[in-house]
Amino acid sequence: MTIQAKAIEQIWQEHIFQGSWVKSENPSFNIINPATGTTISSVPFASVNNVNSSVEIATQAQQSWKNTTFETRAKILRKAAQLFEQNIQTFIEWNVQECGSTLLKAGWEANACIEQLYMAASMPMASSGEIFPSSIPNRTNVWQRVPLGVVSVISPWNFPLLLSIRSIAPALAMGNSVILKPSEFSNITGGALLAWLFEMAELPEGTFQVLSGESQIGEALVNHPQVNMISFTGSTGVGKKIAEACAKQLKKCALELGGNNAIIICEDADLDTAVNNAVWGTFLHQGQICMQTGRHLVHRSIADAYIQKLKEKALALNVGDPSAPDTHLGPLINAAQHQKVSNLVEAAVNNGAILECGGKGENLFFHPTVITNISKDDPIFTDEIFGPVAPVLIFDDIADAIEIVNSSKYGLAVAIHTARTAWAFELAKKIKSGMVHINDQTVNNEYHVPFGGMGESGYGGRFGGPANFDEFSQRQWVSILDKGIQYPL
Structure with a gap:
């Protein structure tokens, strides 16, 4: 029927x-x-x-x-x-x-x-x-x-x-x-x-x-x-x-x-795969997902290359009519959400962040945004964005990165990219998150696996x-x- x-x-x-x-x-x-x-x-x-x-x-x-x-x-x-x-x-x-x-x-x-x-x-x-x-x-x-x-x-x-x-x-x-x-x-x-x-x-x-x-x-x-x-x-x-x-x-x-989910890019990560995963986790459904990749923590040794590739990918995404087969990002759900995302980006730039791409959008559309030169206390990094924004923070030591991840009141999903999978499995035990995905992105759901977060x-x-x-x-x-x-x- x-x-x-x-x-x-x-x-x-x-x-x-x-x-x-x-x-x-x-x-x-x-x-x-x-x-x-x-x-x-x-x-x-x-x-x-x-x-x-x-x-x-x-x-x-x-x-x-x-x-x-x-x-x-x-x-x-x-x-x-x-x-x-x-x-x-x-x-x-x-x-x-x-x-x-x-x-x-x-x-x-x-x-x-x-x-x-x-x-x-x-x-x-x-x-x-x-x-x-x-x-x-x-x-x-x-x-x-x-x-x-x-x-x-x-x-x-x-x-x-x-x-x-x-x-x-x-x-x-x-x-x-x-x-x-x-x-x-x-x-x-x-x-x-x-x-x-x-x-x-x-x-x-x-x-x-x-x-x-x-x-x-x-x-x-x-x-x-x-x-x-x-x-x-x-x-x-x-x-x-x-x-x-x-x-x-x-x-x-x-x-x-809610969630403010991090992706950690280690110095030995496969960069092309990491960027591909980050784009999916950040921009899928205009970032309006509780599991959205809202925090990018990247090792300093590969940060420039990562940011450049992420920016190129973001610029290549099509924004428009969601019923068109080649559209990657449709509209945000309403004007209040559009204003919230705009305000977060504008405030970050006013505080010294660098807008690599995006940061604007007509009507309810908002272009994929990559933003760098931020601090770990910036609201663009600490708050749940629920929009197509990728804030990038650089780290030097994995212990510092884990401390930053765990400082969030949220604890839904985290992704780690590294060639050392056994090491990453042990690292997961130190992370306050209901789900940790190694060499993947944060937006994951398998029907037979229990799903849920920690903290708020x-x-x-x-x-x-x-x-x-x-x-x-x-x-x-x-x-x-x-x-x-x-x-x-």
Whole structure:
């Protein structure tokens, strides 16, 4: 089955998805194409009353969903993967026009979602617990996983499909119901299309819902007593507020937050490979990625050559219409983000930095930027940029480079380029980072490997592979005796 784009669009322009499409009288939010500034669609925002009714629906739906067989859950998730594959072009096109993704980035994200769904489909048939010995004769101790209940997923606009599905799919696989709150900048790509997907996959009504809206909808979900877990991907500032609210309720939360990720180029690095990796890690999706390579630390002996090659590569990248096959960088998501990046670059130059290339952009576009002659305390180096900027800092001793990397409040991803891989493996143990990639770049994700950060980059667990089982369930001890025993009282 393929999406009939116009038919489904008429539904999402007038309805919200509470397990089925419900007519809404709520105010609508216009969907703007960031590359053109034109309005391309609209969706009605949910209200706090909708949140309350959705939680009730999800709570009821979860009671039956958790008791379905593993074959049933696996079959539905496989069907969702198949439907995604059949309609991949629609997902790609909306990601391009709504979120400013290039065709390359949108295609990679779509295929990654399909893999995530297939991986989640294998989860229901995995072992659900462990058996422990007992000091009491004839007792069996079972430590089993049970669902959490209602899981709310609050997802961002930069990877609106992947960063939603990586929580939705394993949460459903473990027997939870899910309420998704997409970013207001990805209501269609990260919201309405996923509603259609799981509806067509024949997920039982109410087990998955989508509530579009601004921060008050997310706050209502976080504070609702019947929402048992929050899975949030977004800024560190918002993540801290969610952590505080969840802590007061003793509510589980998984937070994947910001990053200011470093690439370390050692004196024996393969320079061409290092530059190629740095360009990908820095400029992919206009640098609007939590794993973006935002800090370049380069050994002094090769710094001049590295900067020259990096500059040449940056100047060769095409900036423009993200729907064009030869475009490397599309627009930034909105004017506020464009202004933030511009301000950081301008302030650095005013402080004495050298602008090697870029540093400007018309409308919401921003040209690939390489900036040098900076200090380790410059905001262009210490802050998360979320834009296509490569700040380069020179180091003389690897110990100093590691100290600079670890001085960040973030700890998401680090890359090291060197010919000494065994040495780099040992070096990784000294680095405060949830992920370290040797002779690669910082933007990495493999569906079966647990993903997450340290420090202010993450809190509450990991996503991916075996981590998903415990992330989206809770443990219960059940002891069994065929015949009761007599205690000495």
